[in-house]
Amino acid sequence: xxxxxxxxxxxxxxxxxxxxxxxxxxxxxxxxxxxxxxxxxxxxxxxxxxxxxxxxxxxxxxxxxxxxxxxxxxxxxxxxxxxxxxxxxxxxxxxxxxxxxxxxxxxxxxxxxxxxxxxxxxxxxxxxxxxxxxxxxxxxxxxxxxxxxxxxxxxxxxxxxxxxxxxxxxxxxxxxxxxxxxxxxxxxxxxxxxxxxxxxxxxxxxxxxxxxxxxxxxxxxxxxxxxxxxxxxxxxxxxxxxxxxxxxxxxxxxxxxxxxxxxxxxxxxxxxxxxxxxxxxxxxxxxxxxxxxxx
Amino acid sequence: xxxxxxxxxxxxxxxxxxxxxxxxxxxxxxxxxxxxxxxxxxxxxxxxxxxxxxxxxxxxxxxxxxxxxxxxxxxxxxxxxxxxxxxxxxxxxxxxxxxxxxxxxxxxxxxxxxxxxxxxxxxxxxxxxxxxxxxxxxxxxxxxxxxxxxxxxxxxxxxxxxxxxxxxxxxxxxxxxxxxxxxxxxxxxxxxxxxxxxxxxxxxxxxxxxxxxxxxxxxxxxxxxxxxxxxxxxxxxxxxxxxxxxxxxxxxxxxxxxxxxxxxxxxxxxxxxxxxxxxxx
Numbered sequence: 001x002x003x004x005x006x007x008x009x010x011x012x013x014x015x016x017x018x019x020x021x022x023x024x025x026x027x028x029x030x031x032x033x034x035x036x037x038x039x040x041x042x043x044x045x046x047x048x049x050x051x052x053x054x055x056x057x058x059x060x061x062x063x064x065x066x067x068x069x070x071x072x073x074x075x076x077x078x079x080x081x082x083x084x085x086x087x088x089x090x091x092x093x094x095x096x097x098x099x100x101x102x103x104x105x106x107x108x109x110x111x112x113x114x115x116x117x118x119x120x121x122x123x124x125x126x127x128x129x130x131x132x133x134x135x136x137x138x139x140x141x142x143x144x145x146x147x148x149x150x151x152x153x154x155x156x157x158x159x160x161x162x163x164x165x166x167x168x169x170x171x172x173x174x175x176x177x178x179x180x181x182x183x184x185x186x187x188x189x190x191x192x193x194x195x196x197x198x199x200x201x202x203x204x205x206x207x208x209x210x211x212x213x214x215x216x217x218x219x220x221x222x223x224x225x226x227x228x229x230x231x232x233x234x235x236x237x238x239x240x241x242x243x244x245x246x247x248x249x250x251x252x253x254x255x256x257x258x259x260x261x262x263x264x265x266x267x268x269x270x271x272x273x274x275x276x277x278x279x280x281x282x283x284x285x286x287x288x289x290x291x292x293x294x295x
Numbered sequence: 296x297x298x299x300x301x302x303x304x305x306x307x308x309x310x311x312x313x314x315x316x317x318x319x320x321x322x323x324x325x326x327x328x329x330x331x332x333x334x335x336x337x338x339x340x341x342x343x344x345x346x347x348x349x350x351x352x353x354x355x356x357x358x359x360x361x362x363x364x365x366x367x368x369x370x371x372x373x374x375x376x377x378x379x380x381x382x383x384x385x386x387x388x389x390x391x392x393x394x395x396x397x398x399x400x401x402x403x404x405x406x407x408x409x410x411x412x413x414x415x416x417x418x419x420x421x422x423x424x425x426x427x428x429x430x431x432x433x434x435x436x437x438x439x440x441x442x443x444x445x446x447x448x449x450x451x452x453x454x455x456x457x458x459x460x461x462x463x464x465x466x467x468x469x470x471x472x473x474x475x476x477x478x479x480x481x482x483x484x485x486x487x488x489x490x491x492x493x494x495x496x497x498x499x500x501x502x503x504x505x506x507x508x509x510x511x512x513x514x515x516x517x518x519x520x521x522x523x524x525x526x527x528x529x530x531x532x533x534x535x536x537x538x539x540x541x542x543x544x545x546x547x548x549x550x551x552x553x554x555x556x557x558x559x560x561x562x563x564x565x566x567x568x569x570x571x572x573x574x575x576x
Contacts, residue, residue: 009399015479016398019390020406023450026387030447031413034424041423096316104309112559113317116324119558121508123526124547127533128327131338131540139326139343146342174320228415235417238510242530251419259515264423271420282415 035275042268054265061269071270074253081165081249082233085172090226092173093180098214101188111185118178126242129171133157157244164246171243172233180225187221188214223289231278250274331355331544338540354541358549366546368521369528373550376438376513376524377506380445384453384502385495387446392457393483397469410451418448418511426515440516441524445509449502456501460494461487493564500561504554525550 042061044054065071096114100107117125132140141154157167191213199209237251248256254274258267325345330338331354333347358366394400395407418425425444434440464487472486488495513524523531529546532538 012398013400016394016400016403019394019398023387023391023454024406026447026450027413030425030443031416031421034421034428037424037428038421041427100313104313106313110313110317113320115558116555117320119504119554120324120551121504121526121554123508123510123529124327124551125323127529127543127547128323128330130533131330131544132323132326137339137341137343139345142342231415232417235419237419242510254419255422255511258423258426264427268423271423275420278415282412 038268038271038275041264042272044265046264048262057265061265062273065266065269065273070248070253074248074250077165077247078234078249078251081169081172081236081247082230084169085176085233086226086229088169088173089176089229090180090222093177093182093225094184094218094222096177096181097184097188098210101185114181115178117174118176122175122239123242125171125175126239129167129243130158133167135159159246161246164244168240168243168247172236172239175239176229176233180229183221183225184218187218191217223285227285227289231282234278235274327544327547330540331548333541335539335541351541354539354545355549357539357542358545364532364542364546365520365523365528366525366549369523369525370549372438372522372528373507373524373526376441376445376509377503379442380449380506381499381502383442383446384449385499387450388453388457388498389483389488389495391450391454392461393487395454395458396461397466410454413451414455418444422511422515425512429516435516436518436522437516438522438524441509441512444512444516445502445506449505453498453502456498457491457495460491460498464490493561496564497561500554500557503557507550507554 041054043056043058045057045060046054100110132138135141135154135156135158138154138157140157141151144150145152145154155163157163195213196209199213204212235251236249237255240247240249241252241255250270254267254270257263257270261267329345329347332350332352333344334349334351334353337344337348357364361367395403429435429440429443434443468486468490469482472482477485508526509524510526510530513527517523517527520528520531525546529543529550533543
């Protein structure tokens with residue numbers, strides 16, 4: 001290597017660092033540092049008055065958290081919610097992607113309709129759902145009870161933990177399945193159509209075609225979609241909190257602990273537990289699932 | 296003959312299934328429109344109606360009337376926050392995306408892995424320290440606190456997206472620029488940026504959608520209703536006993552419009568990319 005090359009490489013390096021510096025500084029300052037600060041806060045009892053000094057309590061916040069039955073209930077709700085929503089939103093997205101993977105009249109419109117629930121701000125959708133599922137004049141209960149006669153009495157969607165759980169899960173599936181649909185559609189479009197035609201000549205059924213051609217092509221994307229959805233739903237806060245006060249997932253539990261109970265120390269401890277849970281999951285699946293993301 | 300008949304039947308079933316699916320997916324939006332255009336009493340009558348018996352534009356008039364409904368103030372705050380986030384994020388995305396796409400440097404692999412980890416991270420984990428830090432910095436009850444948090448939330452994805460757009464641009468174009476004696480920043484802003492406008496628009500739309508939708512940081516930092524963004528503003532009205540459904544739906548439609556329009560436009564732009572023209576010319 002000549003000296004000219006070396007200086008060029010060095011100046012490349014310096015230029016790259018200066019381009020990345022502002023972004024790195026922001027991320028360090030507002031994600032890296034707060035993460036450590038979080039650990040620090042979790043060892044303190046933080047008084048409401050910011051002028052009062054915080055009291056060191058060691059592992060006190062963690063001990064009180066692990067003794068709190070609300071925490072375990074919340075953990076259980078979060079895990080079942082995450083698994084249910086991830087499973088359903090992926091299956092629905094996979095089904096629509098495979099089902100609509102052909103030419104037909106109005107394809108662009110149908111795709112636009114599918115993406116609507118993913119694009120429109122969640123607060124707008126939540127208002128309509130609150131209206132549609134209303135106990136007194138809601139059209140959903142009208143259809144269920146008075147038209148289809150599927151239920152004798154109208155379910156009180158928002159007021160009972162079980163029905164609220166179903167309602168919020170349904171909402172999350174509707175909101176998140178377009179992401180799976182779009183990811184799968186992109187891959188399906190790249191599959192050579194002659195493969196399917198050849199399979200048809202050999203007398204393959206739709207299921208045969210799916211397992212022999214579609215699934216192998218989708219496998220990697222499927223793993224990524226499922227992993228990202230698990231991680232994102234595990235953290236969910238806004239949609240659940242705005243739709244019903246009866247579904248205490250960990251995100252809501254954490255938010256309430258910080259800004260309703262105003263126990264910052266314990267809220268920080270919840271954040272750390274949440275972080276450790278998700279981070280170990282990421283580390284566990286990182287090598288297998290996200291390999292191609294970092295090329 | 297028989298196979299043709301079977302094919303027609305299959306086609307009919309296919310289209311029926313598509314129509315059924317679309318009706319279910321559109322139901323929420325039909326109700327949104329219906330309630331926005333019907334009277335306040337009809338909205339809470341039983342049995343419910345889908346097509347308004349009496350069509351009214353009153354709710355839209357009310358939404359624009361600042362004396363009875365502070366929607367325009369919320370809209371302005373949301374616009375201010377979202378646009379500020381977009382400008383910063385697109386700019387930093389261009390710089391960082393270029394470094395990752397075109398330059399080799401020590402720690403590059405490590406760095407893109409870190410970005411990917413941050414991408415999977417969530418703001419909810421940091422609400423306590425961020426609230427303490429930004430409050431101590433005197434940013435409590437300011438829109439700037441929300442802007443700063445949303446920039447950090449969207450930045451890793453923005454850099455990732457920009458990098459992949461930049462990677463599609465042929466390196467020969469830059470070499471031509473070097474021949475013409477362009478500076479390194481000139482290469483970025485006079486060659487790469489104009490050629491990836493459609494990609495940068497989708498980064499802009501992504502950051503806008505996320506910021507426009509934010510509930511978490513707005514609800515933590517904003518206390519006075521004059522600073523409320525749309526999601527927390529409307530939600531605070533929802534919790535008062537005298538909200539009117541039609542008004543809420545009219546406001547919801549107006550809130551959805553900017554993102555729906557932006558998203559549709561960005562999809563159209565990606566289809567007609569500018570890169571091909573660049574190579575030929």
